[in-house]
Amino acid sequence: MDYTRKYTELKSLFNSGLHEIKLPWSGVRIFNTDFQADFPPEGFLNSEDHQIGENSTFSYPVFTPVAESKKVILLLHGLNERSWVKYLAWAHWLAENTSSYVILFPISFHINRSPDSWKDPRIMMPHMQSRNLAIGKSAMLSFANVALSNRLTEDPMRFFNSGYQTASDLIKLLKTIKAGKHAIIPGGCKLNIFGYSIGAFLAEIIMLTDPESLFSESKLFMLCGGSYFSNMNGRSKLIMDSYAFDRVYRFYLDEFENSTKGKSKIAEFLRSAPAAISFRSMIDGSRFKSFREKRFKKLKDQIKCSVLRHDTVIPCEGVIGTLSETGRKSTVRVHDFTYPYSHENPFPVFGPDHSGEVDRSFETIFTEAESFFG
Secondary structure, three states: OOHHHHHHHHHHHOOOOOOEEEOOOOOOEEEEEEEEOOOOOOOOOOHHHHHOHHHOEEEEEEEEOOOOOOEEEEEEOOOOOOOOHHHHHHHHHHHHHHOOEEEEOOOOOOHHHOOHHHHOHHHHHHHHHHHHHHHOOOOOOOOOOHHHHHHHHHOOHHHHHHHHHHHHHHHHHHHHHHOOOOOOOOOOOEEEEEEEOHHHHHHHHHHHHOHHHOOOOOOEEEEOOOOOHHHOOOEOOOOEOHHHHHHHHHHHHHHHHHHHOOOOHHHHHHHHOHHHHHHHHOOOOOOOHHHHHHHHHHOOOOEEEEEEOOOOOOOHHHHHHHHHHHOOHHHEEEEOOOOOOOOOOOOOOOOHHHHHHHHHHHHHHHHHHHHHHO
């Protein structure tokens, strides 16, 4: 596959305002499908977040294979993404080469589940200035991450709440597919997951929980993700600034367990709900260790991961250490591409000097996923 060319073509063709997008050079089609999210129980969202209508009513792209299939792949994206552009070629490749329906589903308050203003440099520049005045200059602050940096500094629980709402939305979506009531995807499909970055973290928690046995036979392929939260480093101009990450890191490593105490609905949920136990077990290796190890060993044949040698956001050593609990050394494969790459952009679009190398690296990773999904 000519990844670089497909990236450029898909970027120019994709339009979230169209219901159906036909690709002139491929039998794969894209359908933008409407979704209505259910509000989580009271107390699970910051009160201001209830006012963000984009988070409740939105659309998500479904890539359809050339012929009707009984397979579907859920592709989960990274933290602070505001566009599908990076993932269009990924979804197209998976649909075409695995003969699967591929769902690009937005995490709560990301992509088109967030206001357009959050990605507008003109609107965000004054927010950067205000943040610098309020907290002093913070390393890695940019117009691209100031919205998320402000939100997580103000309320670190938004990290958990966003994941919980997304997981709830996914259960609703997958039950619709299972019942044969989805507008595009036929009932009875086998579900697999492709998780990238924080999407891999979310996918692990879902697999550990396996709500309503929806994922009992699913396979999870992860790219640039898979470690405990404690092994992550979200300081990035494309993710969040250093002050916000330090605030979030301290909260979940030092303060979060206090949220499980008391008689509130959320405290009770965090103490007892399977999804909450799975989340807490992935914060640090010492938490719910026996629970996590038991589940990972059961999932040893259902998880595979590719990581990058010089990834500084989710370092490969942390992923290897986490997934060693599956009991299989072959679970993680480490890659080191010959061109300049990063966690946030593993397959950059270069000129002719590097495009061939990027194309080959992309195909290497996605052929691994294809082989694993079968």
